Amino acid sequence: MEKLKYALFTGCTAKESTPEQLMSTYAVAEKLGIELIELSEASCCGASHLQDYDDFLSLVLNARNICYAESRGMTMVTICNTCQLNTAMTKHRLDTNPELKARVNEKLAEVGLEYKGTSQITHFLYAIIDDFGLDKISDMVVKPLSQFNIAPFYGCHNIRPSELQNESHKSAENPYNPTSLDDLIIACGGQNVDYEEKNKCCGFHVELQAPKTAAILTGNALVGAIDQNADWMVTPCPLCHLKLDTQYEHAGHAVGRDTKIPVLHMQQMVGLALGCTPEELGLQHHVSDVNFL
Amino acid sequence: MSDSITTKNVTFKVFRFNEETDYLPYYKEYNMEVTSEEVVLDILDRIKWDHDGSFSYRRSCRHGICGACAMKVNGKATLACKENLHSLTETFGDELVIEPSSLKRAIKDLIIDKGDFWKKHDQAQPYLIADIEEHPEMECAVSPSESEQLLEADLCIQCGACHYSCPVVEINEDFMGPAAFVKAYRFEADVRDEAHVARLEVVGAPAQGIWDCVKCFECAEACPKELNPIEKITKLHNMLFTEGVSNNPVAERHAVGFAHSIKKHGLLDEGELVRYSEGNLGVLKHVPVAIKMFRKGKIVMPWNMPKSDKLDEIQKLVKSSSTSKY
Numbered sequence: 001m002e003k004l005k006y007a008l009f010t011g012c013t014a015k016e017s018t019p020e021q022l023m024s025t026y027a028v029a030e031k032l033g034i035e036l037i038e039l040s041e042a043s044c045c046g047a048s049h050l051q052d053y054d055d056f057l058s059l060v061l062n063a064r065n066i067c068y069a070e071s072r073g074m075t076m077v078t079i080c081n082t083c084q085l086n087t088a089m090t091k092h093r094l095d096t097n098p099e100l101k102a103r104v105n106e107k108l109a110e111v112g113l114e115y116k117g118t119s120q121i122t123h124f125l126y127a128i129i130d131d132f133g134l135d136k137i138s139d140m141v142v143k144p145l146s147q148f149n150i151a152p153f154y155g156c157h158n159i160r161p162s163e164l165q166n167e168s169h170k171s172a173e174n175p176y177n178p179t180s181l182d183d184l185i186i187a188c189g190g191q192n193v194d195y196e197e198k199n200k201c202c203g204f205h206v207e208l209q210a211p212k213t214a215a216i217l218t219g220n221a222l223v224g225a226i227d228q229n230a231d232w233m234v235t236p237c238p239l240c241h242l243k244l245d246t247q248y249e250h251a252g253h254a255v256g257r258d259t260k261i262p263v264l265h266m267q268q269m270v271g272l273a274l275g276c277t278p279e280e281l282g283l284q285h286h287v288s289d290v291n292f293l
Numbered sequence: 294m295s296d297s298i299t300t301k302n303v304t305f306k307v308f309r310f311n312e313e314t315d316y317l318p319y320y321k322e323y324n325m326e327v328t329s330e331e332v333v334l335d336i337l338d339r340i341k342w343d344h345d346g347s348f349s350y351r352r353s354c355r356h357g358i359c360g361a362c363a364m365k366v367n368g369k370a371t372l373a374c375k376e377n378l379h380s381l382t383e384t385f386g387d388e389l390v391i392e393p394s395s396l397k398r399a400i401k402d403l404i405i406d407k408g409d410f411w412k413k414h415d416q417a418q419p420y421l422i423a424d425i426e427e428h429p430e431m432e433c434a435v436s437p438s439e440s441e442q443l444l445e446a447d448l449c450i451q452c453g454a455c456h457y458s459c460p461v462v463e464i465n466e467d468f469m470g471p472a473a474f475v476k477a478y479r480f481e482a483d484v485r486d487e488a489h490v491a492r493l494e495v496v497g498a499p500a501q502g503i504w505d506c507v508k509c510f511e512c513a514e515a516c517p518k519e520l521n522p523i524e525k526i527t528k529l530h531n532m533l534f535t536e537g538v539s540n541n542p543v544a545e546r547h548a549v550g551f552a553h554s555i556k557k558h559g560l561l562d563e564g565e566l567v568r569y570s571e572g573n574l575g576v577l578k579h580v581p582v583a584i585k586m587f588r589k590g591k592i593v594m595p596w597n598m599p600k601s602d603k604l605d606e607i608q609k610l611v612k613s614s615s616t617s618k619y
Contacts, residue, residue: 052530053548054617160510201509209544
């Protein structure tokens with residue numbers, strides 16, 4: 001197989017509050033022999049809030065980010081669900097609306113860029129499932145996670161709206177019963193835990209303006225996993241991770257339960273199974289301690 | 294042949310509950326041969342007519358117009374008269390769980406008390422507010438491009454599928470919900486309407502309004518008419534800024550703060566966004582968590598804030614492409 005190469009859109013969180021996510025992404029890519037070229041010119045995607053204030057500006061900035069993947073002739077890989085949704089949504093709107101695309105390109109021309117629509121945009125989770133393959137990951141596992149019950153937490157912006165999401169990757173995901181992350185857990189030798197909240201919202205986006213709503217949603221997710229005897233949780237989204245990992249105490253107060261459970265990034269889980277060290281995966285950066293190793 | 298009728302055996306687990314006689318709901322199981330022509334409503338009718346006359350559900354038009362037969366199949370909101378059973382089994386397997394749109398509002402079997410839905414629908418002032426003369430000389434003209442602004446919001450059938458799929462409706466009883474917002478948008482986008490600001494004040498208010506939307510896209514997934522409610526919610530957000538309606542400063546600054554930060558760094562300055570949104574006093578409540586995060590190397594100090602390469606390009610685009618003011 002030819003070496004897989006992607007343009008990596010890190011997003012902001014991986015550079016700030018979840019450094020462990022970026023470390024583990026590179027550690028796993030190295031183990032799998034995937035080359036990641038960082039889009040160092042990329043700006044913030046607006047995180048689904050900028051468009052509430054200024055929709056056109058959000059489109060222009062996201063289109064600019066895609067331009068840099070296009071100029072490298074590569075598929076863009078995201079490691080944050082919200083980056084994935086915002087970028088893929090921009091691509092969809094521009095690819096289906098020539099008038100809007102022309103208006104955006106008029107602005108991009110001012111800095112010598114043009115959005116063409118030639119690059120695909122996919123989340124790292126689907127890149128490794130679709131392009132690398134679960135069977136191959138399974139073959140490469142050196143430390144199977146067979147002792148662990150692992151609860152997958154999918155994150156809204158990777159599974160909804162399904163019509164848009166399923167344009168971005170080959171393996172069709174059912175938003176009411178997603179399976180990709182479960183399959184990845186199994187490929188790593190772990191036992192996947194089924195629970196009602198696995199495809200629900202963590203509340204991250206209203207953390208500031210509606211803290212009670214956000215805390216209850218996070219609490220429900222943590223309790224859902226704990227009640228199904230999960231040893232730990234895993235998520236492909238750093239924003240979900242921030243809620244589940246750093247806010248578990250608030251969430252516990254909101255739902256009246258002890259909600260402490262380790263939460264790993266999907267890259268950290270794969271990294272553990274492939275034999276990376278805890279330090280390489282940044283497990284020391286978690287607020288809810290990773291205490292099972 | 295692709296157009297020949299096929300049959301398959303399907304197990305239905307049907308939610309049963311009678312508010313007047315039952316303490317708790319229960320599920321009754323039926324095994325049935327289902328043809329490739331049948332929709333969920335056909336099965337409900339067969340259960341009622343052939344097995345149990347007391348089984349209750351709402352139905353009326355059978356054409357996806359009245360919205361009466363909204364319910365959930367394996368958690369997916371749908372209209373019973375629209376959803377083909379064979380395609381449902383392709384998605385969910387041969388065991389289908391049929392439940393009311395909202396379990397906690399069940400009165401009898403699949404019939405729910407939709408009172409909260411209608412109350413919130415009314416709150417959106419779902420009618421044209423305009424001072425129109427009794428005997429006008431001219432008709433009230435709306436151009437095709439102006440009517441296109443309504444998007445498809447006018448096609449909502451008030452079935453409640455999005456409303457009862459919304460996680461915020463479940464936990465915040467003040468939240469108006471996606472259907473009410475679609476309705477509000479329908480009249481906000483109507484050029485004849487004269488109550489734009491008054492309605493936006495309702496729609497933008499804390500707790501009840503659009504700022505409490507968690508952006509989970511459950512509504513977009515649920516709508517059987519594919520009206521994409523969250524798209525209308527975004528349009529309403531934009532209208533709050535263009536009309537200058539401001540009654541939720543934390544949420545508004547949370548959106549505006551992204552533009553400020555991108556202009557300065559290209560990337561989002563997470564710490565500064567929280568400070569800008571909450572204000573210098575409000576930010577203090579985040580200090581305990583921030584300290585824990587700092588200890589784990591999760592906080593970037595202002596002097597170490599990373600910047601995008603080619604920041605000048607980003608700054609130029611923010612300047613030339615901004616369409617909103619705050």
